[in-house]
Amino acid sequence: MxxxxxxxxxxACYGVERALRMVQEAVEKNEKVCTLGPLIHNPRVVDGLASRGVRVVSTPEEAAGSALVLRTHGVTPDEERRAREVCSKVIDATCPFVKKVHQAVERLAKDGYQVVIVGEAGHPEVVGTLAHAPQATVIASAKEAERLPHAHRMGVVVQTTQSIAVLRECVGALLARCDELHVVNTICEATxxxxxxxxxxxxxxxxxxxxxxxxxxxxxxxxxxxxxxxxxxxxxxxxxxxxxxxxxxxxxxxxxxxxxxxxxxxxxxxxxxxxxxxxxx
The missing domain is CATH 3.40.1010.20 (4-hydroxy-3-methylbut-2-enyl diphosphate reductase, catalytic domain)
Structure with a gap:
């Protein structure tokens, strides 16, 4: 046997449980609730929320007059600004670990580093992070790191859900592409x-x-x-x-x-x- x-x-990690709790509370208040993109990357949970009237929208404008939940992966500053202009309420369910990545890239860019984000281009979290440091470069592998031009100072952050093995490989490749490398390991504790x-x-x-x-x-x-x-x-x-x-x-x-x-x-x-x-x- x-x-x-x-x-x-x-x-489910803290960020996901927190986001689900926020949506639950909004639904219980009989608010008209939308999420900006899928709240989390779990189609079955998203379908369950839809059955309770929670609608997924692609832009803040689609949720005008409703309560809008910002997904766990985070959104761009422009999307948040527009949401606060047109929605009756904005509920920020961005994972706190994702917010730390935003803060890290802003700090590195301000300090003069060429910012490199280790993650999946096009992933909602990476899109949101990139908006906080528009000149940053996104790489997903050591092979992509090896193609980057040499820089005096590089600052690295990583998508919160990436594997430590990928981060190590990319950092190893980046060491040869710069004179100074500052790595902020932003992989979340749950991951x-x-x-x-x-x-x-x-x-x-x-x-x-x-x-x-x-x-x-x-x-x-x-x-x-x-x-x-x-x-x-x-x-x-x-x-x-x-x-x-x-x-x-x-x-x-x-x-x-x-x-x-x-x-x-x-x-x-x-x-x-x-x-x-x-x-x-």
């Missing part, structure tokens, strides 16, 4: 903790199940980490995607989840796996 183990650190716990469990597991949105950067990184250590790794968004044959012959099944995955979603998946393999919770 297989044993199902949930990683020591997994699931680091999730990744460490994931790796620890994946080393022992016969099968790993990673739960979270396929559009979630931190969940995708968890799946990458798990797959390197446990080839039989499956990234799913919900229990309905599980397949019994995945667990054939497995003695230990590991379960982890991204920072946008509520505990209820994790428990549903773990319970479904236990039912499939015959383990009692």
């Amino acid at each position: 297989a044993k199902v183990v949930i990683a020591e650190e997994a699931g 680091s903790g999730h990744q460490g716990a994931c790796a620890k469990l994946a080393r022992q597991a016969d099968v790993m199940v990673v739960i979270g949105g396929r559009n979630s950067a931190n969940t995708t990184h968890l799946a990458e980490i798990a797959r390197k250590l446990c080839p039989s790794t499956h990234h799913i968004e919900g229990a309905d995607e599980l397949s019994g044959p995945w667990f054939s012959g497995a003695k230990l099944i590991g379960v982890t989840a991204g920072a946008s995955t509520p505990a209820a979603q994790i428990n549903d998946v773990a319970a479904a796996i236990r039912a499939m393999v015959g383990e009692q919770a």
Whole structure:
């Protein structure tokens, strides 16, 4: 009989829980609520909010007259300004760790550093961060770092959901591209903790199940980490995607989840796996 183990650190982080609580409070006050972009990168949670009347909009103007929630990934200063001009209320659910990245790039730019953001170009968090230091450069790999022109002073920040391995590789490559390198490690504590716990469990597991949105950067990184250590790794968004044959012959099944995955979603998946393999919770 297989044993199902949930990683020591997994699931919704402080920033996500805080954002969901803010939306819940607004809905309970019977306010007309919109979010500027998906609140979090978890389609099932976003669908659940939609069923309660929370509408996703692309611009502040689409939410004119409504309460507008600024997503956890943050928005640009221009978007926030426009929101405060046209919306009845602005609820800032930007993750506090993301705000620290904004502050870091502003400080580095002010101090004369050529700012480099290690992250995924086009990701909402990176777009918002870039707006706080428009002259910054975004790189996603050491290969991209190696193509940068030489600079006297470089200042580096990193998308909060990036892996520490990617940051290390990029920093190693950037050392050869400048005379002075100032690195501000802005990977959030939850991301680091999730990744460490994931790796620890994946080393022992016969099968790993990673739960979270396929559009979630931190969940995708968890799946990458798990797959390197446990080839039989499956990234799913919900229990309905599980397949019994995945667990054939497995003695230990590991379960982890991204920072946008509520505990209820994790428990549903773990319970479904236990039912499939015959383990009692």
